[in-house]
């Protein structure tokens with residue numbers, strides 16, 4: 001009796017939503033599972049069943065390849081990351097393995113403005129304060145939806161996009177992060193990227209091509225930019241310029257999680273401020289390394305190995321896999337493969 005009454009209520013709702021089929025649906029007495037399957041008809045391909053993401057969020061990620069979570073990192077934590085970054089730039093702390101990168105326009109000019117010249121730091125896995133970002137429970141809670149419970153932090157960055165020098169070199173060309181990674185499967189890799197201040201088109205926000213994570217890894221090369229391109233800032237050689245682009249406007253603390261095949265980049269910084277974001281690429285510890293010989297990734301392997309060899313190699317040969325094995329850190333569960 002109760003069931004008939006709720007079916008009648010449902011019939012009324014369905015008729016409102018869909019006047020033509022509402023009555024027919026009522027005579028069929030849909031179960032709640034059937035109702036759910038109308039709204040979410042297929043299983044999800046890119047996230048795991050762990051009840052953390054809503055069906056709407058899982059559907060959004062499946063379709064778009066990214067998911068933006070508002071206000072995930074507190075202002076106090078961001079302040080601490082800022083302070084630590086300043087200390088690193090001022091050389092008050094030395095971090096083993098850390099790479100400090102200057103914008104190409106600044107690095108190649110004679111006027112170097114000290115810490116103001118730093119465009120990003122990479123590989124801060126040995127810095128306890130910055131690495132806290134990669135272990136934050138509220139971030140890992142989401143990461144686990146993509147990687148599963150055994151989680152490696154593979155690549156860390158604090159990006160300090162400088163005011164553009166006039167050469168447009170502050171742009172980051174459109175690319176897929178998987179180009180840099182010799183591990184798979186891609187679906188078990190995810191980037192977390194947190195805005196450390198409001199980021200919009202004026203200071204060079206992330207630009208994404210929604211849905212491109214469903215495609216394959218594309219050939220990447222240096223873009224043909226007159227004003228110069230930063231070292232290793234490869235871009236997708238050919239992508240459909242007519243695909244819709246979405247500019248991700250984010251407030252301080254907002255965090256976007258995105259798939260490593262999602263084509264993305266960032267525009268130039270037209271402001272006088274240094275636009276800051278902190279990020280970590282995570283992978284399931286169960287991922288495996290691949291040999292990139294004979295693939296489109298050979299060009300980046302060559303550049304990375306050359307730099308690593310110069311910095312650390314001496315006479316021992318270093319492989320691309322080595323450079324990742326030494327940087328990866330377990331942040332949850334068990335270190336199995338990577």
Ligand SMILES: CC(C)CC(=O)SCCNC(=O)CCNC(=O)[C@H](O)C(C)(C)COP(=O)(O)OP(=O)(O)OC[C@H]1O[C@@H](n2cnc3c(N)ncnc32)[C@H](O)[C@@H]1OP(=O)(O)O
Pocket residue numbers: 099100101102103104107108122155177180229230231232233234307
């Ligand atoms: C998913 C994720 C991985 C995606 C990405 O992050 S994509 C971008 C990845 N980029 C990188 O990994 C770049 C890492 N950067 C570095 O390793 C360093 O910054 C280096 C480029 C090696 C330079 O460092 P370092 O050697 O300490 O700097 P020096 O001032 O001594 O310069 C040595 C030679 O490098 C040049 N250089 C420095 N910074 C840049 C730059 N931004 N772009 C292009 N060339 C650059 C510099 O002019 C100098 O060249 P020469 O005078 O020897 O010809």
Ligand SMILES: Nc1ncnc2c1ncn2[C@@H]1O[C@H](COP(=O)(O)OP(=O)(O)OP(=O)(O)O)[C@@H](O)[C@H]1O
Pocket residue numbers: 171172173174201204207223235264265266267268269
């Ligand atoms: N000629 C180009 N080739 C490859 N990538 C480009 C080119 N021009 C811009 N991009 C990249 O496209 C992305 C966004 O560009 P977009 O035009 O949205 O930014 P912008 O020009 O800096 O700012 P806006 O358009 O908001 O004024 C950035 O990653 C940028 O580096």
Ligand SMILES: O=C(O)CCC(=O)C(=O)O
Pocket residue numbers: 157159161172177206264265266277
């Ligand atoms: O501009 C940014 O902060 C994004 C940079 C980026 O996509 C990358 O380093 O892989």
Ligand SMILES: [Fe+2]
Pocket residue numbers: 175176177264
């Ligand atoms: Fe990227």
Ligand SMILES: [Mg+2]
Pocket residue numbers: none
């Ligand atoms: Mg533009």
